[in-house]
Amino acid sequence: MSDAKLPSHTEDFSEWYNQLVLRAELADYAPVRGCMIVRPYGWALWENIQQALDRRFKATGHVNAAFPLLIPKSFLEKEQAHVEGFSPELAVVTIGGGKELEEPLVIRPTSETIIGYAYAKWIKSYRDLPVLINQWNSVVRWELRTKMFLRTLEFFWQEGHTAHATYEEAAAETRQMLEVYTDFAVNEAAIPVIPGRKSDAERFAGADQTYSIEAMMGDGKALQAGTSHNLGQNFAKAFDIRYLDKRGELQYCWTTSWGLSTRFIGAIIMVHGDAQGLILPPRLAPFQVVVVPIFKTAEEKAIVMEAAQNLRTALVGAEVRVKLDEREGLTPGFKFNDWEMRGVPLRIEIGPKDVASRTVMLARRDQPGKAGKTAAQQDEIVTVVKALLVTIQQALYDRALAFRNANTHEPDDYEQFKSVVEKGFALSYWCGSSDCEAQIKEQTKATTRCVPLEQESREGVCIKCGQPAKEKVIFAKAY
Amino acid sequence: MSDAKLPSHTEDFSEWYNQLVLRAELADYAPVRGCMIVRPYGWALWENIQQALDRRFKATGHVNAAFPLLIPKSFLEKEQAHVEGFSPELAVVTIGGGKELEEPLVIRPTSETIIGYAYAKWIKSYRDLPVLINQWNSVVRWELRTKMFLRTLEFFWQEGHTAHATYEEAAAETRQMLEVYTDFAVNEAAIPVIPGRKSDAERFAGADQTYSIEAMMGDGKALQAGTSHNLGQNFAKAFDIRYLDKRGELQYCWTTSWGLSTRFIGAIIMVHGDAQGLILPPRLAPFQVVVVPIFKTAEEKAIVMEAAQNLRTALVGAEVRVKLDEREGLTPGFKFNDWEMRGVPLRIEIGPKDVASRTVMLARRDQPGKAGKTAAQQDEIVTVVKALLVTIQQALYDRALAFRNANTHEPDDYEQFKSVVEKGFALSYWCGSSDCEAQIKEQTKATTRCVPLEQESREGVCIKCGQPAKEKVIFAKAY
Numbered sequence: 001m002s003d004a005k006l007p008s009h010t011e012d013f014s015e016w017y018n019q020l021v022l023r024a025e026l027a028d029y030a031p032v033r034g035c036m037i038v039r040p041y042g043w044a045l046w047e048n049i050q051q052a053l054d055r056r057f058k059a060t061g062h063v064n065a066a067f068p069l070l071i072p073k074s075f076l077e078k079e080q081a082h083v084e085g086f087s088p089e090l091a092v093v094t095i096g097g098g099k100e101l102e103e104p105l106v107i108r109p110t111s112e113t114i115i116g117y118a119y120a121k122w123i124k125s126y127r128d129l130p131v132l133i134n135q136w137n138s139v140v141r142w143e144l145r146t147k148m149f150l151r152t153l154e155f156f157w158q159e160g161h162t163a164h165a166t167y168e169e170a171a172a173e174t175r176q177m178l179e180v181y182t183d184f185a186v187n188e189a190a191i192p193v194i195p196g197r198k199s200d201a202e203r204f205a206g207a208d209q210t211y212s213i214e215a216m217m218g219d220g221k222a223l224q225a226g227t228s229h230n231l232g233q234n235f236a237k238a239f240d241i242r243y244l245d246k247r248g249e250l251q252y253c254w255t256t257s258w259g260l261s262t263r264f265i266g267a268i269i270m271v272h273g274d275a276q277g278l279i280l281p282p283r284l285a286p287f288q289v290v291v292v293p294i295f296k297t298a299e300e301k302a303i304v305m306e307a308a309q310n311l312r313t314a315l316v317g318a319e320v321r322v323k324l325d326e327r328e329g330l331t332p333g334f335k336f337n338d339w340e341m342r343g344v345p346l347r348i349e350i351g352p353k354d355v356a357s358r359t360v361m362l363a364r365r366d367q368p369g370k371a372g373k374t375a376a377q378q379d380e381i382v383t384v385v386k387a388l389l390v391t392i393q394q395a396l397y398d399r400a401l402a403f404r405n406a407n408t409h410e411p412d413d414y415e416q417f418k419s420v421v422e423k424g425f426a427l428s429y430w431c432g433s434s435d436c437e438a439q440i441k442e443q444t445k446a447t448t449r450c451v452p453l454e455q456e457s458r459e460g461v462c463i464k465c466g467q468p469a470k471e472k473v474i475f476a477k478a479y
Numbered sequence: 480m481s482d483a484k485l486p487s488h489t490e491d492f493s494e495w496y497n498q499l500v501l502r503a504e505l506a507d508y509a510p511v512r513g514c515m516i517v518r519p520y521g522w523a524l525w526e527n528i529q530q531a532l533d534r535r536f537k538a539t540g541h542v543n544a545a546f547p548l549l550i551p552k553s554f555l556e557k558e559q560a561h562v563e564g565f566s567p568e569l570a571v572v573t574i575g576g577g578k579e580l581e582e583p584l585v586i587r588p589t590s591e592t593i594i595g596y597a598y599a600k601w602i603k604s605y606r607d608l609p610v611l612i613n614q615w616n617s618v619v620r621w622e623l624r625t626k627m628f629l630r631t632l633e634f635f636w637q638e639g640h641t642a643h644a645t646y647e648e649a650a651a652e653t654r655q656m657l658e659v660y661t662d663f664a665v666n667e668a669a670i671p672v673i674p675g676r677k678s679d680a681e682r683f684a685g686a687d688q689t690y691s692i693e694a695m696m697g698d699g700k701a702l703q704a705g706t707s708h709n710l711g712q713n714f715a716k717a718f719d720i721r722y723l724d725k726r727g728e729l730q731y732c733w734t735t736s737w738g739l740s741t742r743f744i745g746a747i748i749m750v751h752g753d754a755q756g757l758i759l760p761p762r763l764a765p766f767q768v769v770v771v772p773i774f775k776t777a778e779e780k781a782i783v784m785e786a787a788q789n790l791r792t793a794l795v796g797a798e799v800r801v802k803l804d805e806r807e808g809l810t811p812g813f814k815f816n817d818w819e820m821r822g823v824p825l826r827i828e829i830g831p832k833d834v835a836s837r838t839v840m841l842a843r844r845d846q847p848g849k850a851g852k853t854a855a856q857q858d859e860i861v862t863v864v865k866a867l868l869v870t871i872q873q874a875l876y877d878r879a880l881a882f883r884n885a886n887t888h889e890p891d892d893y894e895q896f897k898s899v900v901e902k903g904f905a906l907s908y909w910c911g912s913s914d915c916e917a918q919i920k921e922q923t924k925a926t927t928r929c930v931p932l933e934q935e936s937r938e939g940v941c942i943k944c945g946q947p948a949k950e951k952v953i954f955a956k957a958y
Contacts, residue, residue, distance in 0.1 A: 028597065030547045031554070032584060037597055040542035040612060047543065063519035064526065068509045069548075069586070069617060069633050070570070075510070088577055091549070093586070095571035096632075097621030105511060107548070107572070107586070118507065118516055127808075133519060138548060138616075142576030153575075154548050 006341070009275045013219040017269060021148045024278050024342045026265065034146035034153035038262065041342065044286035045265060046156065050136060052188040052284065053158060053260065056180045062132040062160060067114050069137075070105040075113040079238040082112065085205020089141040091153075107140040112206060112231070112257055115161045116239030123253060125244045126165055130173070134160040149266035150223070150479050157261030163241060163253040167232075170254035171209075174230040177258040178211045181226035189264070190281040190396040191215050191271050192404055193225060194474060196450025201434055204257075208232035214449040214474060216404040217270035220423035222449045222476035225267050228258035266479070271400050278343025279365050281396050282389040287323040289315060289385055290344045294332045294351035307355045311348060311381055318382040320389075340365060345392045346385065354378075362388065366395050410472075417463050417475070421446035425476045429460035429469035436464035440475065449474040485820070488754045492698040496748060500627045503757050503821045505744065513625035513632035517741065520821065523765035524744060525635065529615060531667040531763065532637060532739065535659045541611040541639060546593050548616075549584040554592040558717040561591065564684020568620040570632075586619040591685060591710070591736055594640045595718030602732060604723045605644050609652070613639040628745035629702070629958050636740035642720060642732040646711075649733035650688075653709040656737040657690045660705035668743070669760040669875035670694050670750050671883055672704060673953060675929025680913055683736075687711035693928040693953060695883040696749035699902035701928045701955035704746050707737035745958070750879050757822025758844050760875050761868040766802040768794060768864055769823045773811045773830035786834045790827060790860055797861040799868070819844060824871045825864065833857075841867065845874055889951075896942050896954070900925035904955045908939035908948035915943035919954065928953040 006023065007015040021027050026042030029035075038046065054064070070093065077083045086109045093105040108114065119131060138156045146152050160177060164170040178195050185193040193213035203210040207229035215225045235241065236252040245251050272279040282288050293308045295301040308324055315322040323344070325335050332349070339347060349361040360381065364372035376384040407424030411417040420426040421444050430436060430448065440463075441447050451471050462469040485502065486494040500506050505521035508514075517525065533543070549572065556562045565588045572584040587593065598610060617635045625631050639656060643649040657674050664672040672692035682689040686708035694704045714720065715731040724730050751758040761767050772787040774780040787803055794801040802823070804814050811828070818826060828840040839860065843851035855863040886903030890896040899905040900923050909915060909927065919942075920926050930950050941948040 028600065030549075031551055031593070031596055032547060032549045035547040035549060037547060037593075038545040040544045043544045044542065046545075063523065065519045065522045066517040066525075066617075066635060068511060068514040068516065069619065070509075070511045070514060072510055090574075090576070091572050091584075092574035093570050094573045095569075095583075097569070097623070098567055104574075105570075114510070117510055121507065138545075140548065144576070156545060 006275070006277060009218070009273070013270075016273075017266075018148065020269060020273065020277055020341075026269075027148050029148075032153070034143060036148050036152050036154075038156065041286060042265060045268070045280065045284060046262060048284045048286065049188075049264060050158070053180075053184055054136075056184060057134050057158075057160065060176060060180065062134045062162075064135060065133050066135055066137070067108075067111050067118065069108055071108050071114045073104045073106050075117065076106060078113065079206045079234055081234070082206035082238075086110070086141075089143065091140045091142055109139055109141045110257075110259075111135070111139075111159055111161065112235050113239070116235045116241060116255075119161075119163050119253070119255070120239045120241045123163060123241055123243050126246055129163060129165045129243060129253065130169060131163040132160075133162070134158055147266075147479075149269070150263050155261050155263065157259050159257060159259045162256045163236070164255070165243065165245070165251070165253070167254050170230055170232075170256050174209065174211060174228045174256045174258070177256070178213065178226075178228040181213050181228065181258075181260055184260075185213055185215065185225060186397065188281070188283045189268055190283075190393055190400060191225070191267060192397065192401040194450060194452050196452040196474065198227075198450055199434075199437060199448040199473070201437055202448060204229045206231060206234050208234065212450050214476075215267050215271060216400075216407060216425060216476075217267070217479065218273060218403070219270070220407045220425075220476075222425065222474070222478040223263070223267050223270070224449070224478065225264055226258070226260040229256060231255045231257060272396055273343070276337075276368065277341030279396065280343040280345060282345045282393045285321065285343065285345055287321050287344050288389055289320055289322045289346045289348060290339045291322060291324045291348045291350065292332055292335045292339070293325070294349060300352045303355050304350060304352060307378070308350050311350065311360065311378065314382055315385060318386065320382070320385055336363075346388055348381075348385075364388065364392055366392055366399070411463065414463055418444050421475055421477060425449070425474050426463070427452075427472050427474055428463035430471065430473040430475075431462035431465055431467045431469045432471075433462075433465070436462055440464055445477050446475045447478055449476050449478060485754070485756060488697070488752070492749075495752075496745075497627065499748060499752065499756055499820075505748075506627050508627075511632070513622060515627050515631050515633075517635070520765060521744060524747070524759065524763060525741060527763045527765065528667075528743060529637070532659075532663055533615075535663060536613050536637075536639065539655060539659065541613045541641075543614060544612050545614055545616070546590050546597065548587055550587050550590075550593045552583045552585050554596065555585060557592065558685045558713055560713070561685035561717075565589070565620075568622065570619045570621055588618055588620045589736075589738075590614070590618075590638055590640065591714050592718070595714045595720060595734075598640075598642050598732070598734070599718045599720045602642060602720055602722050605725055608642060608644045608722060608732070609648060610642040611639075612641070613637055626745075626958075628748070629742050634740050634742065636738050638736060638738045641735045642715070643734070644722065644724070644730070644732070646733050649709055649711075649735050653688065653690060653707045653735045653737070656735070657692065657705075657707040660692050660707065660737075660739055663739075664692055664694065664704060665876065667760065667762045668747055669762075669872055669879060670704070670746060671876065671880040673929060673931050675931040675953065677706075677929055678913075678916060678927040678952075680916055681927060683708045685710060685713050687713065691929050693955075694746050694750060695879075695886060695904060695955075696746070696958065697752060697882070698749070699886045699904075699955075701904065701953070701957040702742070702746050702749070703928070703957065704743055705737070705739040708735060710734045710736060751875055752822070755816075755847065756820030758875065759822035759824060761824045761872045764800065764822065764824055766800050766823050767868055768799055768801045768825045768827060769818045770801060770803045770827045770829065771811055771814045771818070772804070773828060779831045782834050783829060783831060786857070787829050790829065790839065790857065793861055794864060797865065799861070799864055815842075825867055827860075827864075843867065843871055845871055845878070890942065893942055897923050900954055900956060904928070904953050905942070906931075906951050906953055907942035909950065909952040909954075910941035910944055910946045910948045911950075912941075912944070915941055919943055924956050925954045926957055928955050928957060
């Protein structure tokens with residue numbers, strides 16, 4: 001609610017982001033280093049993300065459950081790659097009820113191990129498969145460099161964990177959930193994403209195959225916005241998750257896991273935001289519309305507030321998420337700026353003249369100034385607002401896609417490559433060697449983001465070493 | 480899915496409960512002592528509880544947020560009564576990222592302290608008040624004796640935390656949330672509860688006043704099913720939560736907190752359950768209706784399954800939560816028992832003759848045998864099912880209330896009192912002295928559950944010491 005200006009979006013994207021998270025009251029710093037408090041406005045956004053995803057999970061046959069926060073430390077050690085990946089990041093409980101514990105417990109950094117333990121108990125026969133469970137929770141990873149929403153010690157997410165009878169089913173599940181994330185990103189968050197396969201170096205610790213959706217932020221950097229892992233039989237073997245097949249033989253299950261976290265809020269901020277602050281996609285915005293009443297005298301106030309309340313009632317009745325700004329002692333101009341900063345997609349202004357003429361003024365958040373303004377009849381407010389919200393949703397997607405296209409290049413050589421990844425994505429052939437990958441990372445700070453599932457051709461030469469290559473890869477600096 | 484019989488409900492209520500939780504797949508034991516895994520069926524019940532409460536919280540002006548799991552240990556020590564109450568129960572993180580921490584962190588046992596820290600930052604002026612925030616999360620308390628849902632090391636709950644400008648507002652909020660819990664228990668869970676005030680001995684650590692709703696379980700014992708605390712200025716002073724009033728003077732806020740947890744699932748099990756297993760109230764049941772198809776030949780199967788699927792479609796379209804039991808290789812009788820054990824309120828049986836006559840057989844879970852059976856036309860299924868679900872909901876409430884009334888007594892003297900609290904509630908005058916309360920507890924194991932808000936008269940003598948007493952109290956053994 002401060003009216004001090006945000007840092008410049010173009011000059012200091014990072015500080016613009018940090019300040020915006022605080023000013024828009026999405027989150028605040030916690031007393032423990034690297035932890036965050038998600039404030040009501042940020043949490044309402046997360047609740048809308050949760051609902052949009054949960055609907056999709058349930059429509060694809062998944063159910064929710066809750067596994068414990070505390071995991072015996074020894075569990076983490078059962079899968080070799082997993083322990084190597086996660087043990088440096090663990091928060092360890094050594095004291096419980098005033099006494100030193102015989103076995104230390106870790107706060108889950110992710111739940112493959114404890115869920116593996118449970119699935120081994122629950123799954124007996126092919127009749128018990130597939131098991132398709134998701135959970136909404138928080139996990140703790142002891143990160144050294146943190147940034148609100150993008151990388152925090154504790155973060156909120158969902159983690160799906162499934163068990164299947166065959167490799168093919170697990171592979172299909174992994175890809176299906178990648179599609180669910182893609183559909184969510186595109187159609188709910190208005191964020192174009194590239195679904196693809198991770199390189200070996202970027203794979204989840206314990207997975208055979210990791211897929212991700214990658215989005216371009218407003219500074220041209222990449223953000224991994226959701227991941228889906230085919231865990232093969234690695235966890236099934238570590239935790240003895242077996243089933244009797246139709247012939248009565250014991251088989252190891254094939255498992256998957258997939259997650260999307262509050263870092264997605266960071267993506268929404270950095271994809272759509274502008275110099276004035278947030279721009280939230282209508283489908284996820286806590287408030288899709290804000291009504292700002294304009295008046296000077298007490299008389300004017302009475303008639304304007306009545307009309308404003310009627311607008312609110314009409315919009316609530318049509319299931320539009322609307323906020324009537326009834327705050328006292330603030331100018332309309334202050335309120336305009338405040339809600340622009342908070343990214344409400346559409347503003348309705350109503351003053352005494354509007355009441356008299358049964359009209360209102362509508363202002364689109366995504367089009368500042370006159371261009372985004374239209375008058376509308378109060379009687380038609382629901383129809384007009386609903387149509388405009390659809391238009392804004394699409395406009396945000398189109399703009400983000402145009403920005404990504406403008407900042408994605410296919411460099412001719414490694415010199416061009418280096419300049420491309422300074423700000424944007426390089427789509428380049430890569431031979432697949434981890435040496436080339438590591439050298440590129442060292443020399444440019446760009447990493448392989450993913451091997452896009454859609455590939456135009458399968459013939460080329462590696463941008464680094466010139467050897468034959470079969471796939472193009474997205475290279476970029478990443479959050 | 481086992482068809483072994485449950486332990487007897489009347490002979491060993493405790494073991495009946497333990498077995499039922501496992502058999503109905505509500506929850507399972509975790510590898511860490513005293514922790515539980517809430518399985519999909521149990522979590523679906525909790526999700527319905529969450530929705531019913533969350534709707535009420537939002538309707539009374541509250542918003543959700545998320546505060547961190549990890550709290551600096553020193554925070555707990557800022558409020559004297561609070562630290563005394565909670566420090567024996569803490570889980571302490573001493574290692575993070577492989578290093579010993581400078582200050583140990585505790586996993587929240589409840590969030591008054593970290594929220595106090597945040598409110599002190601956020602609240603500046605009377606314009607910022609009231610702050611009405613709730614969060615859904617889990618907390619950890621190092622309990623020694625645990626029982627699934629009723630008392631676990633980690634449990635799931637909501638905790639509301641509000642800050643107000645005046646004592647009166649905080650007191651009204653505390654009582655309002657008690658009413659919300661009462662309304663939820665009665666109208667959603669079909670559980671009659673007694674709202675009342677806790678004695679000093681039973682108060683929350685750090686509260687000026689604690690209110691609770693108390694329910695009678697099927698064995699006559701009491702269960703505290705939700706609490707609401709008026710925290711006075713205790714936490715405001717410990718965390719310096721102050722605001723500038725309209726005259727420009729700094730004042731301490733008045734705060735409240737209130738919570739309802741997964742132990743409420745234990746209440747639902749123990750209030751409504753019977754010898755066959757769970758009976759879930761229709762408004763909260765994950766499945767309100769199960770359709771069991773009955774057939775012998777492949778031909779019969781084809782026509783029965785088609786009709787069953789049509790029934791499901793009609794019911795889903797009417798927003799009835801319905802499960803069609805399509806499992807292969809199980810007899811209808813096995814399925815009947817299985818879904819009875821899982822407490823689905825209403826069963827629809829459909830066989831070839833029903834298909835021919837366009838009828839179905841309906842069986843109420845709360846009325847075993849012929850008494851609970853009615854035939855219905857398939858064309859009228861939605862109307863009939865919806866009406867029956869309302870009837871069942873009411874019948875469950877009525878039965879629970881009748882049971883509570885039958886097991887609540889007003890003993891004439893202390894000898895009678897002792898026998899009453901062996902199985903049931905004693906409603907008796909109490910002088911208010913903690914000596915009498917402690918002696919009663921020692922001699923009978925019954926504790927003061929609450930001082931009911933509704934009191935018929937204000938004149939009597941203490942059931943223990945015979946001294947003048949102004950209020951009747953519910954005494955009972957409790958979970």
